[in-house]
Amino acid sequence: MSKLTDAFKNQKAFIPFVAANDPDFEGTVNNVVALAKGGADIVELGIPFSDPIADGPVIQAADLRALKADPDLPMDTIFDMVKEIRKQTDVPLAFLTYLNIVFQYGYEAFTARCEELGIYGLVIPDMPLEERGELAPIAEKHNVDLIPLVTPISADRIEKIAAAATGFIYVVSSLGVTGERSEFANGLADLVNRIRKVTDVPTAIGFGIHTPEQATEMAQIADGAIVGSACVNIVAEYGRQAPAKLTDYTKQMKAAVNANPVR
Numbered sequence: 001m002s003k004l005t006d007a008f009k010n011q012k013a014f015i016p017f018v019a020a021n022d023p024d025f026e027g028t029v030n031n032v033v034a035l036a037k038g039g040a041d042i043v044e045l046g047i048p049f050s051d052p053i054a055d056g057p058v059i060q061a062a063d064l065r066a067l068k069a070d071p072d073l074p075m076d077t078i079f080d081m082v083k084e085i086r087k088q089t090d091v092p093l094a095f096l097t098y099l100n101i102v103f104q105y106g107y108e109a110f111t112a113r114c115e116e117l118g119i120y121g122l123v124i125p126d127m128p129l130e131e132r133g134e135l136a137p138i139a140e141k142h143n144v145d146l147i148p149l150v151t152p153i154s155a156d157r158i159e160k161i162a163a164a165a166t167g168f169i170y171v172v173s174s175l176g177v178t179g180e181r182s183e184f185a186n187g188l189a190d191l192v193n194r195i196r197k198v199t200d201v202p203t204a205i206g207f208g209i210h211t212p213e214q215a216t217e218m219a220q221i222a223d224g225a226i227v228g229s230a231c232v233n234i235v236a237e238y239g240r241q242a243p244a245k246l247t248d249y250t251k252q253m254k255a256a257v258n259a260n261p262v263r
């Protein structure tokens with residue numbers, strides 16, 4: 001079974017996100033290891049990209065810091081970071097990346113490297129369902145799940161997207177860009193229920209979640225919660241001291257996704 005699907009077994013999953021090379025090579029390794037130490041079930045590692053979609057200001061700033069530190073930032077350097085991470089933890093990893101990065105490296109070479117390093121999934125926000133066709137069989141051969149994003153406006157295509165999914169399904173909490181929020185779209189529970197009618201693949205909600213209360217609420221609706229901007233803010237604010245803070249925050253959020261809601 002998929003290692004990513006496995007991470008949801010008998011519990012709700014907490015999935016933090018940080019950007020690779022923010023603040024630098026060693027900082028990335030330390031931050032990911034710190035998230036794992038706090039109990040992250042999967043860590044989503046963002047590949048900085050000059051032309052991202054859906055990134056809010058916090059994630060954009062992280063990408064800028066990462067690319068300022070290393071303007072070329074070759075994909076092989078990021079794979080090397082993962083190699084270092086793997087000396088310290090076997091936490092399941094997924095990349096948040098863009099189709100052109102994978103295409104440039106070569107679908108076969110990229111997914112083979114992922115398999116070798118324990119990158120079990122790819123979230124590719126600019127890959128439409130129609131274009132999965134070429135990458136999907138290659139990724140599958142290397143046991144790399146292509147994690148689809150379902151948004152409140154993909155409603156009419158949900159069954160199709162969900163039926164093709166492996167690993168988990170990324171449910172976008174609300175329209176717009178990434179970043180902390182206080183309100184989520186109506187109808188998230190209906191969205192998740194429609195997914196559950198066609199697949200057993202777990203769902204995780206992301207976009208806007210930052211407090212433990214929100215994590216508890218979202219994990220009541222879906223099978224897990226994804227948190228990016230709040231983690232990236234910790235990295236930006238605490239620099240070298242970020243790892244300890246990330247571990248604490250992850251412990252808190254991991255407990256929150258598995259807590260019973262207070263009403």
Ligand SMILES: O=P(O)(O)OC[C@@H](O)[C@@H](O)c1c[nH]c2ccccc12
Pocket residue numbers: 017044046053054055059096125177178179180206207208209226227228229230
């Ligand atoms: O930052 P937030 O609101 O916690 O949301 C997670 C998000 O940042 C992360 O999954 C992500 C980073 N870049 C993206 C681009 C598209 C979709 C999702 C993402």
